[in-house]
Amino acid sequence: MNPKDQHLQPTPIIDSDHESVQAFTHQYAGSSGNPVDQAVSLYFAVRDGIRYNPYKFELSVDGLKASTTLAVGEAWCVPKAALLAACCRVMGIPSRVGYADVRNHLSTKRMREQMKTDIFHWHGYTSIHLDGKWIKATPAFNIELCEKFRLRTLDFDGQNDSIYHPFDLDGNKHMDYILFRGEYDDVPLEEIRETFKDVYSGVSSATEDINFQDDVNTETASVSYSNRETITMKKKDERTTTESSMSIASKPFCQEEECIGKVASPDSEGSTTVGKDKEEDRLHRTRSSMKFGKDDGCRDEECIGES
16 A cells, blocks of 8 residues: 555544654654654654553553653553654654454553453554555553563564564563554544453553552562573583583593594404504504694693684
8 A cells, every 4th residue: 555645644643743752753763864764763762762651551542642652651452553654754754553352462561460361452663654555663661661571672674564573581481462453544542442442451540650660670579580580590500511511521432642534444353453554644643643732731631622
C-alpha cells in the first residue's frame, strides 16, 4: 500500500501538530537530511527517552496522545508507538500505527494476576514508509528495562522490521506474535476498548498509583541473582576444564622425543617399528621445535593453547 495524505496528517491521538511534539522531533531527528537516518534517530529517542510503564494505562484520547506521552515521560506500548508515528509525520515521513496480539509479553507479577492470561492484545508498534516500503518499528521497551529483564534490546536500522526476538539472552522463550490486527491511520481506540473490556475485565486502574519500577526491581531481583549464580557456576566449570586439560598436557602418554613425527607400523608381534630415515627426520624436527620454544621465551606448559 502506497502512502497517502492521511499518513502525514495529525490526528486526535497522533497530534503531530502539537508544539511539544514538534520540538521533541526537531531536537532528536538528527542533522541528516535522509529520512531513514531521521526515523532511526527518532526511534531511539522514543524507545529510551520515554520509559515503558504499563501502569500508566488510560484508554482515552487524552491519555494516549503523543503530546501527553511527552508530558508524562513514560507510557505503555500503544502511546509510545503513537508518539513515534507523530514524530515521523512532523518530518514528512509517512507513518501508521500497527497492532498485534502477543504471548509472553514483558510483565510483572501484579499484571499477570490481574490479567489472568499471558496474551497481550493490541500490542502497539509503528509502521514507517521508508525507501518505498512499510517497515515495522517497536519502540516500547527502553534499554534499562531490557537489561533488568535480560532481554535483547530491540534496535531499528530503517531497513528491516523491528519486532521482538523469540528468546531472551538466556535462551528462554520470550515473545510470540500470534495475531497481526492490522495498521491504522490513527489509534483505533474503540476497538481496543471493546477487546480489553472482554478479555481484561479483572484489570484495575488502581495500578496507576503503584510504582512500576518498584515492581520491576522485585520481579528481576531473583532473575539477577539466578543469573549471577549461573555465571559463577559456568566460570567454575571452565576453570575445572582448564585445570584438567593442563593436567593431561603435563602428563602425556609418551615423551616428546618418542612421539613427535613418529610413523608407526605394526610388526608381527603387534609392536611398532620406525624406519631409520624416519627416526632421523623425527629427531631433526624435535631439535628444531625445542630450539624454537627456547627462542620464543616460553616453556611447554606456558605455550599450551597459544596460537
